[in-house]
Amino acid sequence: MTIHEHVAEFAGLPVEDFQDLAGDPPPESGERVPEAGAVAWGVRTGFDEAPFPEVFGRFVENVETEKVTALVIGYWGASYDQGAADPVALLADAADRFPALRALFIGDIVMEESEVSWIEHSDITPVFEAYPRLERFDVRGSQEMRLKPIRSEHLKVLRFESGGLPAGVVRAVAASDLPALERLDLWLGTENYGGDATVRDLAPLLSGERFPALRHLGLENSEIQDEIAAAVAGAPVVARLETLSLAMGALTDEGAEALLTGQPLTHLRRLDLHHHFLTDPMVERVSAALPGVEVDLNEQEEPDDDWRYIAVSE
Template identity: 65%
Template structure:
C-alpha cells in the first residue's frame, strides 16, 4: 500500500524533499516538491514553509506535495491551508497538489485531521490534479473548476457530505475520480444514493476513470454500477481495496456489458474461486486485477485501509 510509505513521484515527476533538516540542491522545475515537517512543535510547519518559500524558486513548481504538518489538532498553527492560499501568487505554474501525503509512521490515515479545504481550490483555480489524504473534520462546499482533470480522496472513511459535494460540483473537464469510501466506524457514512450524481453519467461528461474504492459497501456499489449510465463511457473502473464478495461480482457480471473497459481493478476482495473464473471467462479482453483475495468465508469483511 502506498499509504504506508512516502511516494517517490507525483504527477509524473520525481519527488524533491524539503524537510526541517534538508533542502535538495536540484532545479525547481522538473520535480514535484514535498514539504514535510519532522517536528511535533506547534508552528513548525509555518516556519518550514517560510524557509521553503525563501529557498526554492516556487514560480517554476508545477507539482506540490504537502506532507506531515505536525500534531493533528484542528485550528492550530500547523494546519497549512491558509499558508498555501496566502502564497498562491508565488506558484503561477502549479497544476498538481497532493494535500496530506502523510504515512502511517506519522499518523494513522483516519487520524489526519483537516478543516475546510475549499480555500485551496479557490486560490489555485488552474489546478488540474488535486489529491487529499485523510478526512477527520474535512469540509468542502461544492465548487467549480474548468481545469480540474483528476480528483482523489484517500480516506479510511469519507463523509457523505464530501461525496455529495463532489456530485454537486461543476467539473466539466474531470477525467479521473477516486473516492476511498471506507467504513462507517471511521466516518464513511456515504450511501449508494449519495453517489447518484456520479453514477448518473451526466454530471461529469469527460469522466473516463472512476474509482469507488476501499468501500465497506462494495457489493451495494457493484449492484448500482450494473445499471449505472456512467459505466458505458468509462475506460477504467475500480472497486479495489474494498469488501467485494460474490454478491457484488454477480451483479457486475449480470449487469450491463463491461467488455469495453480497458481495466477493471478489484484487488483486495472476498470473491470465491468459481466466481473469479467466471469473471475471467466473461472479460477476456479486460485487464482484470483480482489479486489480494481475502478469505471468502471470513465472517467480517474488511477494507484495506481503515484506521
C-alpha cells in the same frame, strides 16, 4: 494495507523533499539543487521538529516558487502538537507565490507519522478557489474534512484517499462542475471512521450527467462494495469509462454477480477488483466473462467469520 512510504513520484515528476535542501546545516557547496520546476516539491515536518509554518515559510523564501508546478504537502503536525498548522490556509495565503502550480497533494503522511483515519483536515474548498488552474488534486485523510461544490475548467484528476470519507464531501464532489475531469477516485471507507456515504450520495456521479470527460472512476475501499457494484452495474456513466475500480473493499460474490448480469463491461480496458472476498468459482467466472479486459483479482481475502474488512481503515 498500510501506507509506509512517502510518494517518490507525483504528477509525472520525482519528489524532492525540501527538508533535504533547507536543513541545518545547509547543503554543502556543490550539492546539486534541482530546478524549481523540474521536481514535485515535498514540504513536511516531523515529530519534535520545526513547526510546519516555519518550514513552509523557508520553502517559499528559498525556492523559486513561481516555477513550481507540483507540490506535495506531508506531515504538518497533529492538533495536539505545538505548531500544528492548517496547510489549506497557508497555501491559500501564498497563492500569489505559486502562479504555475498545477498539481497538489495534501497529506503525504505515512503510518509512522499518523494513521490515515487520524489525519486532520479543515474546509479544503479554499484550495480550489485560490488555485483555479489546478489540474490535479490528491488528498489523504478525512477527519473533520469539509468541502463545498467546486467549479473548475482545468481539473483533470481528483483523488481522495480515506479510511472513511464523509458523506458531505461525497455529495459536494457529486454536485461540482468539472467539465475537464478525467479521473476520479473516492476511497469511501467504513462508517467506523466517518465513511457514512450511501449509494444515493453517488447517484449524480453514476447518472452520467456530471463530468462529461470522465474516463476512470474509482469507488474503492468501501464496506458497502456490493451495493456500489449493484449500482454501477446499471449506471449510465460506465459506458464512457475506460477503466473502473471497485478495489480494496468488501466485495463478495453478490456484488460480482451484479456486475456480470448488468450492462456489458467488455469495452473497459481495465477492471480493478483487487482485495476482494470472491469465491474461487466466482473469480473464474469474472475472468472468463471479460477475456479482453485486464481484470485485477489479486488479494483474494478470507472473511473472519462473517466480517469482511476493507484494505485501508484505521
